[in-house]
Amino acid sequence: MEEQYQLLSEIIFNNQKWKAKVIVVEKQSPKPSRQGNGRYQHLMLMDTQGSTIQASLYDSNITAFEDQLVLGKTYTISKAYVKNNMTNYRYSTGSLQWTISGETRIEELNEDNLEFVFSTYQLTQFHELEQYMDTDADLNILAVAVDMTPKRLIQSKDGNQIWLQDIILLDMNFKTMVLTLWNSFVDRECLLIANIIDKKPVIFTTRLKITSLFGLKLSMKVHSTFFINTPFNSVKQMTEWIRTNFIKIDDFVFKKSYMNKSPTNLSPPVxxxxxxxxxxxxxxxxxxxxxxxxxxxxxxxxxxxxxxxxxxxxxxxxxxxxxxxxxxxxxxxxxxxxxxxxxxxxxxxxxxxxxxxxxxxxxxxxxxxxxxxxxxxxxxxxxxxxxxxxxxxxxxxxx
Missing domain, CATH: 2.40.50.140 (Nucleic acid-binding proteins)
Incomplete structure (x- = not known):
């Protein structure tokens, strides 16, 4: 008999008698707590109906589950603590969140739900970005990473020092866009991409924003997520396009024409x-x-x-x-x-x-x-x- 799982909408506050099948769709880097005496890590989990819930790990449990809950994989989870999603610390829009602890039971399933996950996101093409300039819109981008700038240290308005690094993205129309990453994303995602940049990895990135400072540029948000060479069908199609056009792309990157200053062209509004x-x-x-x-x-x-x-x-x-x-x-x-x-x-x-x-x-x-x-x-x-x-x-x- 096939095992029955509860949908996220069926799991209520303070209830421990449930078992859910979920896909990891976001996994943030661990961060120090505001009090400075511990660490926390946020994840976003999605059920097979597309509903999502925030899950959090703290301190030693971050290390304990480090090799589990991999981005894009499917798991059964039970005995996570269900509590109210406090407004001050809210990472998702739902009213509930889970805390994953040593008592939580997690089992990986041999299921591929990547296409379902991909179908829940709406892609934005490079030529559409201007209409979202300087808004709070969450943008999802599929593109090829072809080049990177050296990382640089800047000082923010509040006096803190921030590491930044730019990735040059290319679409299949040979249009480029700069994506700026900062802090922990420089240490993690930029490092992963830098190790394979010569192979022109395909990245699917969620929750980005487009800014107007010094020309149109993409920038990450705190909750942005990077799927690098994840085998979505659209990624496979773009990978095949890279193979077909690899010499042309290599020549394009060698000339670095995208690094030259060019006027920013915007369409004025109605x-x-x-x-x-x-x-x-x-x-x-x-x-x-x-x-x-x-x-x-x-x-x-x-x-x-x-x-x-x-x-x-x-x-x-x-x-x-x-x-x-x-x-x-x-x-x-x-x-x-x-x-x-x-x-x-x-x-x-x-x-x-x-x-x-x-x-x-x-x-x-x-x-x-x-x-x-x-x-x-x-x-x-x-x-x-x-x-x-x-x-x-x-x-x-x-x-």
């Missing part, structure tokens, strides 16, 4: 998505990023490097001060910083003055980030992230 500038003045804002359309007037430009500018953004409703660094400055001035340095090094200002006038007379779309000057303040400073042309915009129009 007119109803622009924010009138008066709506950004003297009020608490509900989000960080805004599209505005209008004109720019220079307050000050760094004439040594031509890579920083202070401007006034204006539409028919008002104006705000904004700061631009790097590529947005070049877009503002319709040229490159190198060209401006060459034109002005002998003291000539004729072309520069013409450029400034053109900038002031040209209506364009500006993607800007609002930063509070002080906590709970209605006073903001604005950074220009992107500048793009927009045919015949209507300044300040918003529905």
């Amino acid at each position: 007119r109803s998505k622009f924010t009138p500038i008066q709506n950004l003045q003297e009020r608490l804002l509900t989000r960080q990023f805004y599209w505005v359309n209008g004109t720019a007037t220079t307050d000050k430009i760094d004439s040594k490097s031509w890579t920083r500018a202070y401007v006034q953004l204006s539409d028919v409703t008002g104006s705000i001060s904004a700061n631009a660094i790097g590529e947005p400055v070049e877009k503002l001035l319709f040229t490159t910083s190198e060209s401006l340095m060459e034109e002005t090094k002998f003291g000539s200002k004729t072309n520069f003055e013409a450029t400034i006038k053109k900038m002031q007379d040209t209506e364009r779309a500006f993607y800007s980030k609002a930063l509070q000057n002080e906590p709970n303040s209605s006073s903001y400073k604005f950074d220009i992230i992107f500048v793009t042309d927009f045919d015949h915009p209507s300044p300040g129009q918003e529905i």
